[in-house]
Amino acid sequence: MKTLSVLLIEDDMIETMKFNRVLNSLELKHKVTEATNGEEALKILKDKNRIPDLILLDLNMPKMNGKELLKILKDDPVLRYIPAIILSTSNNHQDIKECYEIGVAGYIMKPLKYEEYTQKIKNLLSYWSVSELIKG
């Protein structure tokens, strides 16, 4: 299993803590970069030496929302190949459809229960760590 470089775009501090805690408790060695909003994420992505393997992003964020950020990524000749997975609270059919239209690699509902969350993140990361990726 390879180690992934993950960009987590999440404005909620506790959500970020949850993600990191899952990685710690499962002793996963993935490298996590945090951004609390879209602009910050874009700034990080400008550095072509630090291009992540995987982008996890929340849909509801202040300023630039998840979909807007996604569109920018999918218009970029390099960044468009990074798998982007939505972490969302919305199971709204319209939202899900829209995201897949833009070109997300996955759409994960944030569950209420922490145990369920742990399970989902574990599965997600193990899947992508066995996937072949295009390195920018």
Place this chain on the structure above:
Amino acid sequence: MNKTKSPEILTRALFREREARKQAEKILEDKSMELYRLTQELKKANAKLKKQVDQKNSELKGVFQNLVDAYVLMDVFGNVIEMNSAAVELFGYDISIESLNVMNLIYKEDYEYAITSFRKLITDGIFSDYQARVYTKKKGVRTVHINASIIFDQKNKPIAAQGIVRDITEELRGKEVFEEQKKQLSVIVENSSLGIVLSQYKKIIQTNKAFQNLIGYSKEELEQKEVIDISVRDEYESSSAFFEKLHRGIIDDFSINRRFVKKDGSKFWAKTSIAAVRTADGVLRYQVALVEDITEQLEAEKQNKELLLSLEKSNQELKDYAHIVSHDLKSPLRSINALVNWIKEDYNKELEGTGLDNIALIENTLEKMENLISGILNYSSAGNKNNLDTQKLNLNEIITDITDTIFIPKHVTVSIKNKLPYIYGDRTRIQQLFQNIISNAVNYIDKEEGKVDIDYQDKDSYYVFSIKDNGVGIKKEYHEKIFKIFQSLSDNKNSTGIGLSIVKKILDLYEGDIWLESKSGVGTTFYISLKK
């Protein structure tokens, strides 16, 4: 010698005398012959003249007898001397049997007028256009028109009066009816709230008050105008195709929304219905236009449209709002759940039994809260007609999906009694509909062996589905209440009191119905009717 006149002379004289007498006798004879002849001729002429007079008399008599109008001849005292058949028919008297004085025929209210008229007749010798009521023997009171004149003798002394009498009762009545109808019609036309314009070859002939008020011109001003003078030129031209068809008899009427130009130059929108008035042989004689000012109506429509738009917008906003709020509300719940879990993990040893119990209670409460928020979100979107995706649905599949999704304890069996039919609807809504009822049924089972049976009946234009359980049952007083939002009958964490109100909302969407039969402690059957 004188005494001895010669006899030859005497003889000659005698002869001359004889000749003269002869001549005289001949003249006498000739004259008497001539006289005789003249007398004969005179006799003949007389006879001829008499014949002619007789003929004229009888002709005249015929004329009078055959006169359509009544003819009455009377003496100066009013005694009727002669009547023609029309007069007999009209008045009903036969003067060969009974005497008749015209004074007796005069209607009492018209008496004075009759006397005045009669005097005028005597002085002037003629009186025309007398119009009054008379009594008749058989036909009651009739209104008559009389032209009368006096007949004088050679000494210019009045000896009789004659009158031509016409019964105008029916004529008057007809006229009255006509006038009345005309009045009624004009009342309608004048009081109509619709503007009415009568035009002929683009020229305005007549207008009513409503139209004059609308357009701001007086009746007289309008009669000087052509239709184009009060029209917006472009519209006038665009409607000319209709007029063309009207002229050619292809159509008899048409209706357009058009503008009129008022006297002050401003314009108003009017619904205008134009109908053709044709002669018996189909030639277009007039056009009648009914004009209804729809400015306000259009304004109201515009406002309605705006209102609808803003309503749609605020509906959308409300939907978005429910969406956003419910997700924003869920986030802290997730955080609390995570934090509580970390406390449980990190301080597992320090926490006593009660501490762990309380944490379990917090988790339970969080779950209930999340269910409630999900319920509100579902409720707010269930009735939304805009995102319906109607398709043919296999209900058996949907029920299987539901039983796979919801938690069903081992002691409960959900079964389909008869293979369910296909119905048309939005998959999400129909699933929500059945899922809410089935999960209720499952949740409230208190028996050792729980049974939930799903069945249906075909009722021509609709289906009635039944979901029967052997659960706790619902008391009669709650049968209505349970369909109202937040009316939960238990404090179960899965029971938010929203489920059945969502069911109701979805059924409203599909014009379906729901009712139930229940026995406390025995079980409940929910019935759902859905159009095919």
